[in-house]
Amino acid sequence: MSFYIGVDCGTQGTKVIIYDAEKKRIVAVGNSGHKLISDNSGLREQDPRWWIDALDAALRQALASFSGDRHAIAAIGVSGQQHGLVVLDKDKNVLYNAKLWNDTETAADNDDLVEKAGGTDGVIQKIGTAIPVGYTASKLVWLKRCKPDIFSKIAYVINPKDYINYYLTGVICTDIGSASGLGYFDVLHKDWNREMIDAIDSSGVLLSALPPIVSDDKAVGSLLSDIAEKYGLSAACKVAVGSGDNMTAAVGTGIVKNGVGTINLGTSGVLSVYTDAVPSRYPSIIQIQNLISNSWIPTVCTMNATSTTTAIQNLFALDLKTFDAKLAASQPGADGIIMLPFFNGERMPPLPHAKGSITGLTIANITQENIIRAAAESVAFGLRWGYDLLKEKGIRLYQMAVVGGGSNSEPWRQIIADVFQVELVSPENKEAGSLGAVILAMSACGEGDIQSLCEAHVSFSDKKIIPKKENAARYEDVYNAYLAELKAHYTI
Numbered sequence: 001m002s003f004y005i006g007v008d009c010g011t012q013g014t015k016v017i018i019y020d021a022e023k024k025r026i027v028a029v030g031n032s033g034h035k036l037i038s039d040n041s042g043l044r045e046q047d048p049r050w051w052i053d054a055l056d057a058a059l060r061q062a063l064a065s066f067s068g069d070r071h072a073i074a075a076i077g078v079s080g081q082q083h084g085l086v087v088l089d090k091d092k093n094v095l096y097n098a099k100l101w102n103d104t105e106t107a108a109d110n111d112d113l114v115e116k117a118g119g120t121d122g123v124i125q126k127i128g129t130a131i132p133v134g135y136t137a138s139k140l141v142w143l144k145r146c147k148p149d150i151f152s153k154i155a156y157v158i159n160p161k162d163y164i165n166y167y168l169t170g171v172i173c174t175d176i177g178s179a180s181g182l183g184y185f186d187v188l189h190k191d192w193n194r195e196m197i198d199a200i201d202s203s204g205v206l207l208s209a210l211p212p213i214v215s216d217d218k219a220v221g222s223l224l225s226d227i228a229e230k231y232g233l234s235a236a237c238k239v240a241v242g243s244g245d246n247m248t249a250a251v252g253t254g255i256v257k258n259g260v261g262t263i264n265l266g267t268s269g270v271l272s273v274y275t276d277a278v279p280s281r282y283p284s285i286i287q288i289q290n291l292i293s294n295s296w297i298p299t300v301c302t303m304n305a306t307s308t309t310t311a312i313q314n315l316f317a318l319d320l321k322t323f324d325a326k327l328a329a330s331q332p333g334a335d336g337i338i339m340l341p342f343f344n345g346e347r348m349p350p351l352p353h354a355k356g357s358i359t360g361l362t363i364a365n366i367t368q369e370n371i372i373r374a375a376a377e378s379v380a381f382g383l384r385w386g387y388d389l390l391k392e393k394g395i396r397l398y399q400m401a402v403v404g405g406g407s408n409s410e411p412w413r414q415i416i417a418d419v420f421q422v423e424l425v426s427p428e429n430k431e432a433g434s435l436g437a438v439i440l441a442m443s444a445c446g447e448g449d450i451q452s453l454c455e456a457h458v459s460f461s462d463k464k465i466i467p468k469k470e471n472a473a474r475y476e477d478v479y480n481a482y483l484a485e486l487k488a489h490y491t492i
Contacts (some may be wrong), residue, residue, distance in 0.1 A: 006434030014054035016062040017434045030061030042104030045097040075238040077441030079248035079433040080161025082181040085139040099139040104345045104352040110138035117199045128188035130284035137183025157209040165263035169221040180289040197473035214241040216445040240444035248436030253457035265406025269305030269446040286438040300386025301346045308341040310319040312375045328411040330373035333478040335365035339378040380419040381482040403432040417465040424465035
């Protein structure tokens with residue numbers, strides 16, 4: 001009997017699951033939160049050592065409720081928030097706080113980098129995808145400009161997931177999925193792009209700090225002896241290379257074939273679809289990232305999803321049950337209220353300095369129910385705009401899995417189904433990222449290829465969300481009104 005550990009290091013916290021591969025079920029869970037450093041400039045940072053503290057707490061919690069043999073845990077897989085900049089010195093010590101995916105303090109640096117690289121078209125020619133503000137590249141430009149003494153000491157540049165793998169194994173490396181969200185990795189040819197690297201830093205510091213790339217079905221190595229002893233695990237326990245959270249969520253929801261996609265309603269909103277066709281001339285707003293060998297996940301990412309609904313929930317001082325009930329009681333279109341939910345700036349469309357707004361308010365329609373509905377609909381509309389762009393490239397979805405904290409809301413799931421006019425399914429395991437990490441760990445142990453493991457271990461609830469025809473028709477008008485409001489205020 002083999003067990004596997006899946007770790008999901010997100011923005012708000014770290015989750016750990018222990019998975020019984022024979023019985024195909026999660027047998028233990030642990031959670032621990034992260035602090036966040038933020039201000040009105042767009043700064044969003046975390047100390048990487050906080051992730052290790054959270055991992056330690058979550059892993060101990062999971063192991064405390066695990067009744068099996070700890071030495072039967074064969075491997076650990078890690079999923080991590082993408083795009084975060086982790087810089088280490090030659091002794092592998094953290095040099096600076098990690099600037100995160102949602103840090104927009106580097107917006108001007110991103111603009112400068114794109115211009116230096118030949119504009120958006122020039123960037124796409126070099127690496128196969130555009131680079132929004134959230135990518136790692138602009139953070140490096142910012143660090144070099146604002147903290148040159150720290151930049152000069154860089155010996156390793158990695159992502160959050162890679163730092164956790166280093167803590168567990170002492171090995172520094174990355175994978176193609178994580179690398180594809182950096183901004184200087186060619187997603188089509190799956191290799192570092194020297195032109196983009198030199199545009200960021202021509203001194204050679206970045207070039208010499210690039211980590212080796214390990215195949216997504218391989219292990220980084222085994223646990224360090226002191227780590228194995230610390231948690232009572234076998235010294236032979238492997239650590240898979242793992243991947244970024246978009247990739248592991250795709251694997252954890254079985255998005256490894258054409259015609260299916262995933263919507264992740266987390267702090268941000270993410271729509272990922274699978275394709276085995278080499279991406280060509282996609283709109284620059286669509287991020288092209290690598291999944292598994294010879295496949296890609298074109299991705300739409302908004303900066304505001306549950307962060308939007310949580311803000312409204314807190315404004316009205318409602319618990320989740322009451323918030324959900326008020327959402328269910330409201331009607332499609334929120335009686336004419338439209339929200340642009342750009343409370344953290346926005347990536348989709350690229351508006352890092354935008355602010356949130358609510359329009360269409362009247363004495364008659366200004367109710368909690370309508371404002372709550374407008375918040376949930378606005379998240380769906382932002383992602384729908386991305387899907388419309390994907391359809392222009394031939395992507396067609398017959399089914400989407402919905403995951404993340406927002407997926408627990410049945411009325412919100414119905415809104416998504418109606419706006420997209422696509423059938424929604426809910427994975428039995430709500431922790432898509434950690435399950436995806438488990439599947440990568442199983443593959444690294446020779447249990448099978450990733451596609452076959454997804455077929456065997458990803459299951460869905462029998463209850464599907466089917467689009468309601470009357471709502472879908474209504475939402476076409478409301479969605480177009482949302483786009484008109486967006487275009488009235490911004491150039492997109």
